[in-house]
Amino acid sequence: GVAPAAHAQATVRWRLASSFPKSLDTIFGSAEMFAKTVKALSGGKFEVSVHAAGELMPAFGVVDGLQNGTIEMAQTASYYFTGKNPIFAFGCAVPFGLTARQMDAWKNHGNGRKLMDAFLAEFNIKSYSAGNTGTQMGGWYRKEIKSVADLKGLKMRLGGGLFGEAMQKLGVVSQNMPVGEVYQSLEKGTLDATEFVGPYDDEKLGFNKVAPFYYYPGWWEGSAELEFYVNTKAYAALTPEFKAIVDAATIVAARDMGSKYDAFNPQALKRLVGAKTQLKAFSKDVLDAGFKASMEVFAEHEAKSPEFKKIHQDMRAFQRDQILWEKFSEQRFNAYMASVKV
C-alpha cells in the first residue's frame, strides 16, 4: 500500500570516504554517481558527500572508520584489508578468481553476498558492488618476462590481496610505495615492474615510457570488484524508502563503472600501442607457476581458517559451473568472433 509517512521523513546526510583519488575517474566516478543518484531519487532529501582518499581518513582507514561509526559509507577494494583477515579478498579479487559477470552472479544469485556480509557483520559492514574493472592487465615491466626464472628477485609494486603471497613464492620482491613514486622508481631502476589496472587507468601514469613491456592477462585479477561498504547501524536507521534508494543507487553506479571501463579501455590500449608499448602474453610456464603458487596460498589459508575454506570452496564450485557453461556459450561465440572480420 501507499506509505505517506515516508514523505514526512527528515533530511539525511551521509559521508562516503573513498579509498581512491579523484584522478581515477572511472572508480571515483562511481562514488559520485552513487551520490548523484541518491540525491535524485530522494528529491534532494538524502545527500551523500563524497570524499577522496585522505580527505577524511587515509585510503586504508575506511574499514576502521566504518567499524567505529566515523563515516556511514566507504568505497574501497576489499582486498586492501587482508591484513585484518584474508577473507576480505573474496569481495574484490583473488588469483585465478571470478570474472566480472561471474562475480556479479555469485554475489547476486549465488551465495557470495550472503557469505561475505555474514563475515563483514563483525566490522558493522554491509557490502554492495561499486563496479568492476573487468580482467586487468598483468603490469608494466622494464625487461621481458620470458620464463618463471625472470620473476626471481624482480622488484615489483603490487596491489592488495592474496596474490602478493603467491608472487613471493615465485621470488618476486614486493615493493610498497605510493602510486605517485612509481614512475620515478621505474625510471631510476630501483623498481623493475609495477601492476596497476588496465589501459584506461594506466595510460594516465605514463608507465609505457619507462617500462615498455605490458603483460597480459593479470591472472591475479580476472576481475576486480570495487565495493561500497555501508555501516550497518546507519543503514538500519533509514526509512524503508531510503534503504531502497541506497540499494538501487549502488547498482546504478556499479553498472555505470563497469560499462565505462569496457567502452574506454580499447581506445586507451590503441593509444598505448601507438606510443610504443609492447604487448606481451605471459607464457603458459609463467601462468602455470602462478596458478600452482596461488593454489598453495589458498591451501595454507584454508588450513588455518574453516571460514576462509567455506567461502573459497563455495566460490570455486560456482566458478567451475560458470566455466562449464561458458564453454558452450560466450567462449565459443567469442572465439568465432575473434576469427572473423566484422
Place this chain on the structure above:
Amino acid sequence: GVAPAAHAQATVRWRLASSFPKSLDTIFGSAEMFAKTVKALSGGKFEVSVHAAGELMPAFGVVDGLQNGTIEMAQTASYYFTGKNPIFAFGCAVPFGLTARQMDAWKNHGNGRKLMDAFLAEFNIKSYSAGNTGTQMGGWYRKEIKSVADLKGLKMRLGGGLFGEAMQKLGVVSQNMPVGEVYQSLEKGTLDATEFVGPYDDEKLGFNKVAPFYYYPGWWEGSAELEFYVNTKAYAALTPEFKAIVDAATIVAARDMGSKYDAFNPQALKRLVGAKTQLKAFSKDVLDAGFKASMEVFAEHEAKSPEFKKIHQDMRAFQRDQILWEKFSEQRFNAYMASVKV
C-alpha cells in the same frame, strides 16, 4: 538543493505490458522487479501494474500500444518489430552481434542508446535495458547438423529478428507457431528444429525428449537484450524524482535478470545433459556459412536505408574495438581458466 515540492507529488500509476508469459520467470521477473523497485523507491507513491503477454494486448502489440498511448510502458525484445523497421533489431540482437557486456557498454558509454532512442522517437518510445540473456544456444534438432547441406529444407521455428533472413539464405524453412505447439510438432516430425533461449528456459519445455541434439553457439544471439520501452509523453509528465526512479529501477531489474541467467544456466545445462541431451558444436563450415549469409543480409538493408547503415556501422566499429581489447583481457584469462582444474 533540497526539493520539497517533489514530496507533495500525486500518486502515479502506470501499466506495463510485457511481450512474455509469466512462465519465463527470468524475463518476466525483470518486469516484476522493476515494478517492485519503483514502488519501494517512491514509498508507494508510484505504482506500475505488470501484465503478461495477452492480458492487455497481444505480445507483439506493445509498440502500437506505446505509440498510441494505451500503455505507459512495455517489456519486449525489440527484434520482434523488424517488420516495422529492421533497425529495431539492434536494440536486442543481430546475427554475430554484441555480447551482453559489449551491448551494455555500447548503449551506455558508446553511441548505442543515443542512436536507438533517436530512431525510436517516432514511435514515442524511450528505451532501457531490461536485462540480457547472455549468449544463447543454437537450438534443438531432431537430427544432427553435420554440414550446411543439412540445413537445406530444415523446418525450424525461429525467434524474431534479421537472422530469419540469413537462415532463409541457408535453405532453412521458417515455421511460425506459438511456443505451446512446438513440442508436439517436433514429436510428430512436422517440425525438424526449434531455437529458443538457453538451458534454464529451454529445460522447462522438454525439447530434449523430442529433439535431443542441442547445438551451440546461437550465432544469431551472441546476446539478447530485453528492453523496457517507455512512452515518451508519460515519461515527460513525471517529476524529476519519478524520472530518476524509472531510470534507476530499470537498471536494478536488468542487472538482476542477467545475473540470474548466469547463475541458473549451468545447473540446467547439467540436468539436461543428465537427461540425454546431446551437446553439439556447430561446425566452422556452418558458422562460416551463417556469417556469410548474415553479412549479405546486413549489406542488403544498408543499401536500402542510410539510417540502418549508420547504426550498423557504429555497432561494428564498437564491436571491433571490444574484440581487440578482449584478446588481451577476458579472452586470454578465460582460455587459461578453461584449461586448469580450479
